[in-house]
Amino acid sequence: MFVDTAKIYVRGGKGGDGCNSWVRNRRGKKVPDGGSGGKGGDVLIQADSNLTTLIDFRYQQHYSASKGGPGGSNYKQGRRGDDCLIRVPPGTTVFDAQTNYLLRDLTTPGDSVIVAYGGKGGCGNLNRPSEEGKAGEERELRLELKLIADVGIVGYPNSGKSTLISKISSALPKIADYPFTTLRPVLGVIKGKKTRQGGYRRDIIVCEIPGLIKDAHRGKGLGTFFLRHIERTKFLIHLIDLSQVNKKEPLSHFNCLNRELELYNKNLLKKKQIIVVNKIDIPEARKDLPLFKSKIKRKVYPISALTGEGVKELVKVLDILMSMPDYND
Template sequence: MQFIDQAEIQVQAGDGGDGLVAFRREKYVPAGGPSGGNGGRGGSVILKAVENLQTLLDFRYNHLFKAENGKRGGPNNRTGASGNDRIIEVPCGTMVFDAETDEVLGDLVAPNQTLCVAQGGKGGLGNAHFLSNSNRAPEKALPGLPGESRFLRLELKLLAEVGIIGLPNAGKSTLIAAVSAARPKIADYPFTTLVPNLGVVRKPSGDGTVFADIPGLIEGAHLGIGLGHDFLRHVERTRLLLHLIDVTSEDPIANYQMIQDELQAYGRGLSDRPQILALNKLDALDKTGDDLEALTQKLEQLSHAPVFQISAATRLGLDALLNRIWQTLDSMETEGAGISVHQLE
């Protein structure tokens, strides 16, 4: 499945139906009077969040969505039929922008949540509406109003409680494959993962928690380098960040600091998001135990948080890491420190 997380579309609501000029023509009714009905309302364009979609791929080739026009008014004061609304299904987590003004129109995060993005035009008035004591035979009717037209930009931001971040080849895909049923591509070279992967990890209580494997960030990601904007967008909705550091790299401290600098430069509160650090790839470590402990202490001093030592490939230390994640998430819910996806942009 191809992962598409941005799309631009045009939506066109239906026009209102025209009002009708008509007069009653019935036997034994010599002064029937005006009987033209009003036009029907045009259909609106409505976005609806659904759970069975994960990408915006459906909008890559289909860019124009129109609702049905309202019908013309009928004789005998009959109102024309309203046009059918156009319902467009989008994945949960889709933000909707006006592409011309960059205004945020809505954020669809909950299943079945809807957003009207283009209002249908009002139907025109028939001549029966203009009947008065001074005008007993009006020959005036109004046309229907045009429906709204808009250019929209859709951005999908994954809904996950835990976002796994780190430099390319830090072992993020290996970790999410080890703790969930997700099966991302894993290889021994950078940028193996080009799109975010989601995995559901079961808590001891049986509840599921969604983890997101965010593709590797590099220096300058906040400027868009290496698709940085595309990657960082998906970190925005996470409540907790799990920062993986390759313990076999030349300078793990510099790698840690670089990721922190990118989060800080990107803004939107990412640098203030709670983090858990883990030194990964202990199975491939050629450093001595003293070197590992010194590195761990240095990272704890920089991050002011405990640092876990794990090997995602052999599952070493994963139980302790997951327990800390569950404890942190539970405490965030209890203390009200969690960040609701409804409040995030």
């Protein structure tokens, strides 16, 4: 199962205790020589490109850095506690769960943030009585992973999104002839093939968003909740099943879905959309295609996700768009 939010508890290491030690000087007088304790370790979160989900945090929620070492006699300073490094996939946002304060958006691999500082070490007894080390900072955090898919597939329920994603990628979603078969976003990877120049084309990550319907922004159907997963995609595939569309208003579904995207986030409408008409193996859909094309006045890609007709061409278009400088990050 794909996990995209997690709650964890972090605690910086306690500072080491200061030392209470006395020594006789040359004149035989007792003088203090206790060193201070070391600082407790910090807890850091770092983006790591080898990770893609937050699933590990279902099994471990508590993280703490180690304690600072105690001070010693002869002014010896305690050892600093070891840091605790938590690795997360790039694209993870870190919030303080109590205040909802955004601590950091870890987008680039290697980005890191200190989420809990270790406590200060206690002073030795040089000028005053020795002190205990301070406790480390404690925090409850919420991690959110916005999937950084390259392409988002949006469309009405039953339009064939799952069939398409299973055809073009490694994903194996449930496919059935009823609306809202897909209840959570589905991720798939189109594996990069060898290019003629001998290099490899990069993988393309596609994401199916559960079906959207009119008034989804008001919570109808499954609502627009899952649209946050495609906020950062490079472009969208807008999938249309002409057999579901009202023949008098062939653009009704197209416009309605775009309106829902706009109501969720205006920027989603600015993304390039590849308009794909599915199920053209059905004679009626093939018949309605010219009318749809004439009304929409934009490039339309007809496919049959079931038989595979037009699918290769569509993948080629994705490839070309992905290699364009505008879409490269």
